[in-house]
Amino acid sequence: MPKIKELEEVLADQIAAGEVVERPASVVKELVENAIDAKSTQIDIVVAEAGLKQIKVIDNGEGIPANEVELAFRRHSTSKITSRDDLFRIKTLGFRGEALPSIASVADVSLETKTADAVSGVLLHVKGGEQLEKKSSVRPQGTEIIVNDLFYNTPARLKYLKSLQTELAAISDIVNRLALSHNNIAISLTNNGRVLLQTVGNGDVQQTISAIYGVKNARQMIAFNGKDLDFKIRGYVSLPKLTRATKSYISLLLNGRYIKNFQLSNAIIRGYGSKLMVGRYPVAVVDMTLDPLLVDVNVHPTKQQVRISKEEQLAQLLTKSVYDRIAQENLIPDALKNL
Ligand code: ADP
Numbered sequence: 313m314p315k316i317k318e319l320e321e322v323l324a325d326q327i328a329a330g331e332v333v334e335r336p337a338s339v340v341k342e343l344v345e346n347a348i349d350a351k352s353t354q355i356d357i358v359v360a361e362a363g364l365k366q367i368k369v370i371d372n373g374e375g376i377p378a379n380e381v382e383l384a385f386r387r388h389s390t391s392k393i394t395s396r397d398d399l400f401r402i403k404t405l406g407f408r409g410e411a412l413p414s415i416a417s418v419a420d421v422s423l424e425t426k427t428a429d430a431v432s433g434v435l436l437h438v439k440g441g442e443q444l445e446k447k448s449s450v451r452p453q454g455t456e457i458i459v460n461d462l463f464y465n466t467p468a469r470l471k472y473l474k475s476l477q478t479e480l481a482a483i484s485d486i487v488n489r490l491a492l493s494h495n496n497i498a499i500s501l502t503n504n505g506r507v508l509l510q511t512v513g514n515g516d517v518q519q520t521i522s523a524i525y526g527v528k529n530a531r532q533m534i535a536f537n538g539k540d541l542d543f544k545i546r547g548y549v550s551l552p553k554l555t556r557a558t559k560s561y562i563s564l565l566l567n568g569r570y571i572k573n574f575q576l577s578n579a580i581i582r583g584y585g586s587k588l589m590v591g592r593y594p595v596a597v598v599d600m601t602l603d604p605l606l607v608d609v610n611v612h613p614t615k616q617q618v619r620i621s622k623e624e625q626l627a628q629l630l631t632k633s634v635y636d637r638i639a640q641e642n643l644i645p646d647a648l649k650n651l
Pocket residue numbers: 342346347350371373374375376384385389390391392405406407408409410411412413454455
């Protein structure tokens with residue numbers, strides 16, 4: 313017998329799942345991103361027990377053609393890129409074709425979907441990577457995916473999870489960021505029947521900020537923008553009196569994709585100069601637009617870390633734009649502000 317053998321497909325999917333599907337929040341992220349890529353205008357996320365029991369994502373997007381649903385669960389199958397060139401101009405959130413097969417290899421997944429021109433929809437049931445059922449279904453256009461019993465066959469992963477409260481906070485965090493980066497989609501999040509977020513999806517960032525941080529806090533945030541030859545930035549930052557004890561209230565969006573980047577978060581904080589108390593950080597939602605050729609999103613499977621050319625230049629632009637805006641605010645005496 314040869315020593316080197318190709319891995320069985322399900323096993324390979326489970327190994328990929330180790331990177332893509334770390335916790336319930338990663339499943340929520342992947343499913344909602346798929347719904348966004350499908351051009352949905354409404355996405356409802358319903359979880360039970362912080363997603364450990366069930367995660368359901370319902371969208372009204374394009375749906376998947378009935379004869380392609382099995383393919384959606386095959387690794388490296390994607391409708392989003394076809395050539396190497398596409399990889400350098402990615403506009404969709406997904407492109408690796410890894411999420412569905414990875415999730416289905418470590419959970420019990422039912423996907424029901426219908427495209428606009430199909431007469432009926434289709435339901436596919438996959439558990440632990442094995443297809444259990446495929447049948448036609450009656451449903452409106454869009455996709456509904458139900459993930460039950462996440463990590464039922466990978467006990468080590470299950471054991472590694474934090475408390476329900478922590479897992480739910482991670483789900484909230486991801487949904488909030490996706491909502492902030494997609495103000496034109498009505499997004500709701502419900503856990504055990506309790507509504508945690510509901511955005512209106514009318515394209516207004518401020519409305520999304522209100523839905524997430526509350527109306528009172530939203531009023532303490534001011535719009536700012538900045539521009540140079542390579543970058544355009546636009547967003548809201550809190551007045552120095554609205555602060556938080558962590559940097560996690562700074563949401564960064566790059567070409568509509570939310571990212572994590574310490575250098576850029578710190579650049580925003582630096583824009584406040586000495587106006588923040590030690591250990592306090594602003595709330596911010598900042599959208600940065602640049603030529604997709606200047607970003608490499610293919611750095612990590614979850615795509616939250618990206619590589620940006622001219623990052624230092626972008627950081628300086630952020631600091632300067634925030635600084636200028638905050639300075640300008642201070643010139644207006646409080647008494648005149650609400651006139
Ligand atoms: P990727 O998003 O990287 O393409 P996924 O495994 O997440 O890979 O999804 C595989 C394919 O299934 C997608 O390319 C898309 O064609 C289809 N798909 C998944 N979810 C949806 C959805 N909610 N609506 C429409 N199509 C979907």
